[in-house]
Amino acid sequence: MNNVWERLHRLWEADTPCGLATVVSAYGSAPRRPGALMICAPDGTVTGSVSGGCVEGAVHDLAQQAVRDGIPVLGRYAVSDDDAGAVGLTCGGTIEVLVERVDRQSFPELGVLMELLRAGDAVAVATAVEPHGSVSAGARLVYWPGGTTGSTGDSAVDVEVTAAARQLLAQGRSHMFRTGSGDASTGAAPRVFVNCLVPQPRMLVYGATEFASALTRQGALLGFRVTVCDARPVFTTPERFPDADEVVVDWPHRHLAAEAAAGRIDHSTAVISLTHDPKFDAPLLQAALQMDLAYVGALGSRRTAGQRRAWLRAAGVRDDQLARLSSPAGLDLGGADPAETALSIASEILLHRHIGTGNRLSETEGAIHRTSPAPVVSQLATG
Structure with missing residues (x-):
């Protein structure tokens, strides 16, 4: 996620207008969820994705148009059996994509946003669609x-949007809602998409092995x-470990305790022990299992696992x-080498995160993508 925002910011800093496409709503088996981004740069390069390939071409064309005329466009894409020539989501579902021009004038808040993201702070971007x-x-x-910057252009809407952003950010959920500050005679009111950007979850890998x-x-x-x-x-x-964000020399249990004391781990953190050594393994897992973590795992044979549980x-x-x-x-x-084992562990972490079944999709029925219940946004009508 941050890589896409970093790319957008580099173009913004260079005062180079570009097209930004954002998925603002998704229903059914849509391949990307609300908040997915795609950047279309003037040199023709594309960063990110809004559909996994189904409608990227059409969205790219809209982005070029938005850069030229500066007018945001809300595109809606769904499966179309009636018109075989229509651009649609071949995988099913429906998405709405907001496509707009981004430059220093249209998005002056981007500098503050990037400072917050780089500091690891949670931040919500509310955009009128x-x-x-x-x-x-x-x-x-x-x-x-700690505050707000920018405005929808209506102070009453700003108050509602700020309240909604506060609630959605606490839930860690991106969502589009219709505000209550509309035309009383027609019932019309602006729709606003709140994109909640939360810090990356952490994975703590203990044991410097292949x-x-x-x-x-x-x-x-x-x-x-x-x-x-x-x-x-x-x-x-x-x-x-060129792919690691940090490489630390310390005893595993001592490092975990220090990270917890500093408030740098939470319920989204995964801890994996690959040490195969009880003097590292046992105190680390003893500490980890006292914490509210997303995943605690340890590599080893069944014999080692039995001994570990006894310790x-x-x-x-x-x-x-x-x-x-x-x-x-x-x-x-069924794999055994480092790459296959890593995939096996990562798959189990995803299974826990999404409460999956672990079954082959070809042997299951129903929707492939689980639809989460709508976030709770009190006193605001969703739509």
Whole structure:
């Protein structure tokens, strides 16, 4: 996500107008969810995606038009059986995409937004998707827990948008809603999309091994901020882990405790032990299982896993806490080398994150993409 914003900011800093496409609503089996971005630069390069390939060409054309005339366009794409020549989502579902020109004049808040993102702060970008009264399509208000910048052009709408952004950011959910500040005679009111940008989840990989190198690559692909930590300096070097955001020489349990004390881990954090050494493994997992983490895993044979559980139980770890430990870590994909093992562990992390079944899609029925319930935005009508 941040790579797309970084690309947008580089163009913005160079005062180079570009086209920005944002998925503002998605229904059914749409391939990308609200908040997905695509940037169309003047040199023809494209960064990001709004559909996984189905409608990118049509959106690119709209982006070029928006750059030329400066008028935002709201495109709607769905499966079309009636018109075989229509541009639609071959995979099913429906998406709405806001396409607009971005430059220093149209998005003056981008500098502040990037400072917040680079600092690891949570921030919400609220954008009016349709014109209404004094609210212009593309008008923005940026909200973060410490303040706001920008405006929709209507002070009453700004108050509602700020309240909605506060609630949605707390839930970590992007969502489009219709404000209550509309025309009383017609019932019309502007729609606003709130794109919630939260810090990258963290993956803490303990044990500077070849398996750690492969898992670091997988973690980076999945959008984690990855840290590799090991107490052995000869193995724990940035050169061995080029995909890691941080490489730290420290005892694993001591590093985890310091990160927790500093408030740098939370319920989205994944902790994986690849040490195979009880003097590193046991105190680390004992500490991790006391925390509210997304995933705690440890590599090893079934014999090692049995011994590990015995050590932890003897150290006072409760059975309900042990039940949260994935050991041996990963899903049964049949692989064994570092890359295959890393994929197995990453797959289990995703299974936990999305509460999947782990079954082959070809053997299941129903929607492929699970639709989450709409976020709670109190006193505001969704639409």
